[in-house]
Amino acid sequence: MTSNTRVVVIGAGIAGVRLARRLGELGVPVTLIGEEEHRPYNRVLLAEVLAGRYSPDVIALPAPAELTRARVTGIDRAGRTVECADGTKIAYGTLVLATGSNPVLPPLRGLFSPDHVLPEGVHAFRTMDDCLGLSKAVRPGTKAVVIGGGLLGVSAARALALRGAQVVLAQQSERLMERQLDPSASKLVRRHLTDLGVEIHTECRVRDVRCVGGTVRSVEMSDGYALDADLVVLACGVHPRVGLAQISGLDVRKGVVVDDELRTSDPHIRAIGDCAQHDGTVYGLATPALEQADVLAESLAGRTHARYTGTRSLTRLTLAGQTAFDLAAFGETEALPGDDVVQLADATRGTYRKVVVRDDRLVGGVLVGELGTVGALARAWEGAEPLPSDGGPLLHLLTNDGGS
Numbered sequence: 001m002t003s004n005t006r007v008v009v010i011g012a013g014i015a016g017v018r019l020a021r022r023l024g025e026l027g028v029p030v031t032l033i034g035e036e037e038h039r040p041y042n043r044v045l046l047a048e049v050l051a052g053r054y055s056p057d058v059i060a061l062p063a064p065a066e067l068t069r070a071r072v073t074g075i076d077r078a079g080r081t082v083e084c085a086d087g088t089k090i091a092y093g094t095l096v097l098a099t100g101s102n103p104v105l106p107p108l109r110g111l112f113s114p115d116h117v118l119p120e121g122v123h124a125f126r127t128m129d130d131c132l133g134l135s136k137a138v139r140p141g142t143k144a145v146v147i148g149g150g151l152l153g154v155s156a157a158r159a160l161a162l163r164g165a166q167v168v169l170a171q172q173s174e175r176l177m178e179r180q181l182d183p184s185a186s187k188l189v190r191r192h193l194t195d196l197g198v199e200i201h202t203e204c205r206v207r208d209v210r211c212v213g214g215t216v217r218s219v220e221m222s223d224g225y226a227l228d229a230d231l232v233v234l235a236c237g238v239h240p241r242v243g244l245a246q247i248s249g250l251d252v253r254k255g256v257v258v259d260d261e262l263r264t265s266d267p268h269i270r271a272i273g274d275c276a277q278h279d280g281t282v283y284g285l286a287t288p289a290l291e292q293a294d295v296l297a298e299s300l301a302g303r304t305h306a307r308y309t310g311t312r313s314l315t316r317l318t319l320a321g322q323t324a325f326d327l328a329a330f331g332e333t334e335a336l337p338g339d340d341v342v343q344l345a346d347a348t349r350g351t352y353r354k355v356v357v358r359d360d361r362l363v364g365g366v367l368v369g370e371l372g373t374v375g376a377l378a379r380a381w382e383g384a385e386p387l388p389s390d391g392g393p394l395l396h397l398l399t400n401d402g403g404s
């Protein structure tokens, strides 16, 4: 058993697939285990499938040769094996958890049956199955209610509107995508969705999902107002999928705790992607998941003393369609007292650019509709180098696209 050098990866999402491919290239034997029936795919592009812009094939990931379709239900740390739902046991030298996230299901009355099945017409939006289920259910004129106005809810609302649904988006807080955007950029996202026909309710708390005969009929707000609904999308965030790690006795806080070598509290088990918590952070984003996979591949191949020191990750959202709408946001998009801020807005064209600078360093920014400078800004932010102080560098940052 101790001579087993096989790496077993649980989870064939973005992180698991990238790791398995890299290990394959580096000559390390690897088994990838994934529970989803579909070919591994790029989850970030699911909204484009829902919008009808891409077919599922287009978002497939180049999968490594050895993919076992199974759900892992237990880890025997002492015997170094994992057990699958069908009773199969697979031995590992090193185990990698790349189990991703689960959608948060809000505590609404009417949502849960004793067997934990969502009512007919109510969908999460996380997997290809969720996406295909939604896609099958939506028709022109379908009354759809999206609960949640973060990145996921905005993407889902827009995709359903492009499919001809009458969409209402219910957001609990006062503006859309508040985690990534400042108020001005949120307003532009709102305008874009409104132009597509989406009705947006902010500061609006949903308290009940009403069903008849197991099928959703309406959604009730906390003020008693009810919205008719043929379709409800739950876009209320995600939480790291840590159940396996917990029952195996690993150190789990928000996510599975890992060090700079992506090692959990068991030296034979590593964790990457949405399920991992590094230096107090669970990212829940694609770029950190890929960077962690790359570092871990190097580390497991014994190539370097590869270390993961965190990711400064940019959020990008492209809402293509008849009216394309691009945005990118990074770091702190709202200024603190004493920060320097430069913003350029063009209400007619719907563009908006803003950077926040603190002590001569770029600490954040948001660009809507005009992304020519995003590469230069991201480099300045990632490098955290002091900005030149010879007058006008802020405006220069916003207007220089690197080529002009």
Ligand SMILES: Cc1cc2nc3c(=O)[nH]c(=O)nc-3n(C[C@H](O)[C@H](O)[C@H](O)COP(=O)(O)OP(=O)(O)OC[C@H]3O[C@@H](n4cnc5c(N)ncnc54)[C@H](O)[C@@H]3O)c2cc1C
Binding pocket: 010, 011, 012, 013, 014, 015, 016, 033, 034, 035, 036, 043, 044, 045, 046, 047, 070, 071, 072, 073, 098, 099, 100, 101, 125, 126, 127, 151, 152, 155, 241, 244, 272, 273, 274, 275, 284, 285, 286, 287, 289, 315, 316, 317
């Ligand atoms: C619609 C949508 C849009 C998004 N847009 C963006 C975006 O614009 N930018 C961005 O950065 N991020 C975005 N994200 C988030 C991004 O998709 C995740 O951060 C990324 O997928 C994380 O990759 P992962 O491999 O860690 O996890 P996942 O992609 O969740 O993959 C985990 C896989 O593990 C499998 N698994 C779990 N447990 C087991 C088990 N016990 N046995 C077998 N298999 C198991 C799961 O079924 C799943 O296939 C979006 C997500 C969604 C759903």
